[in-house]
Amino acid sequence: MFLREMAISLHNLEFRWHKQAPPTLLIDRLDVPRGERLFLRGPSGSGKSTLLSLLGGVSQPQSGVLEVLGEPFHLMRGARRDRFRADHIGFVFQLFNLLPYLSMVENVTLPCRFSPRRSQRLRDKQRSPEEEALRLLAELGLDDPRLRGRPVTELSVGQQQRVAVARALIGSPELVIADEPTSALDADRCELFLRLLEGECAAEGITLLFVSHDASLAPLFDRTLELAALNRAVQ
């Protein structure tokens, strides 16, 4: 597989919830080069959720082009889109990312159960999913053995979000999309969390799309874009 330049590439993208409804998203052009750590600032009402549902493959645009890793994501049908997403994109959400009935390590290895490609990448590195989970958790400062045996519901919110990051990163997907993952953290923990996230993405060459309404985080990223300025539907 040759190196593709763009991790995400949008052209003339248009999306409306119904045929008669006004468009909620109209983006002429958005390119995210591979390896970039992009901060996309979007207050509520800027079309942030819509863009994320398009990138997650939950919704499909009415017109325009949405390429992910050079593949026409907007043209893929249900099952193929699901597989592509599972193989290439890791997600971190705002809150409650973990399954309460699984241990910390089991939560992190979850994507390997569903994506043969991610578990294949670990095999190529001659690591088992559990070893890799422990390595990632250690990188993220969760190597205290006492934490490991505890139910994930007893972890602090910051710890839970770091477990979610480890899960998004396992098996080295090309792209990680984080949706307000820091909104429940206080300022100190927020900065620590972001440094860990950035560091891991940089080490693995992973493209990071970080979506948040909080402009104060912007200096920590390579580049910042205002969604409200991109989305002609809200201007």
Added chain:
Amino acid sequence: MPIIILALKSLWNRRATALLTLLSIALAVTLLLGVERLRTEARASFANTLSATDLVVGARSGPVPLLLYAVFRLGNATNNISWQSYQAIATRPEVAWTIPLALGDAHQGYPVLGTTAAYFDHYRYGQRQPLRLAQGVPFSDLYDAVLGAEVAKALGYRLGDAIVLSHGAGKVSFVDHADKPFRVVGILAATGTPVDRTVHVSLAAIEAIHIDYQNGAPRPGHSLSAEQAREMDLTPKTLTAFLVGLHSRVAVFRLQRFINDYPEEPLLAILPGVALGELWQVIGIGEQALLAVSAMVVLVGLAGMLTALLAGLGERRRELAILRSVGARPWQIFTLLVSEALTLALLGAAFGLALLYLLLAFSAPLLQAHYGLQLGLGLPSRHEWQLLGLVLGAGLVVGSIPAWRAYRYSLADGMSIRL
């Protein structure tokens, strides 16, 4: 299969609800299989009320009435048969043995049967089981009586007690044979057949207590004491019916035809197995109803599972969204929910089966002693496996309803975690 493991862990996480659901399915399965087993046993025991008997012979009426009074000792015979006809048939070369039956009297509503020692030698029920005396001995003296298990238990009789027979088959009789009391010499073990409800005396005793009767009523001024009756000729003049055993079953239809065409007297010979089958057709409707009711109970149990799964689904939308975000496809979400339901149904069926055997192990000796029902601890029959299969199938169908809902949710919600 990772999905199954996830399903099990998720179930374990909700174990309180899951356990209740499991329990209701298990109890329903126990009831279903228990009723099925009792039903099968009741039918078998009914069909085996009388075994090893080739023909039942009585005065000409119909097969079912003859069966009812000769075997079940219910109601009255319309006519008796003569001692001569009985002798003529009993002495035929193909006949191995006969059991004469003289009915018509009662003791506290329980039928009194006059018969001979052949009754204890040749009468068979169930899987050709002979009668067994729980206490005492067969009758030998003229005024000896042998009680069926239920008679002795219900009326509290013991060996040596004196009993008075009543004239006529009713519960309330105005004419007692009070002048000729009987002594209890034997009590039979429970058989689960009408034998349990019978008071057995000798044929001669039946003759003796009616010796001073004429046209079914005591002859005034001609009463004979118990001791005087001993001196009389007590050869019976009539019988109600008799059972016939043959040397070879091959001769059964020939003898049946011979008896039905008997020129001296209108007689009827029936094959007890065939007649019992006809009778079961009539009274067997109840067993179907019983099975239908227990099938309903299983449906209620599964409906409980459906309720629990559907109610839990709302709270689990977040769990489903997380699974979607880590790459689970909608069909895998469907599989997850179906495997949960199937696990519940499977464990429910297994626990139900275990509970059934536990109950059987405890109750089988009691049922045997009190009702003569033999509930084996054998492996489930093919029909029982089929019923279990139906329960699992129904569990699968019921489980696919919440699974389908979850599938729709996971398509609509995608990965957005709704709180």
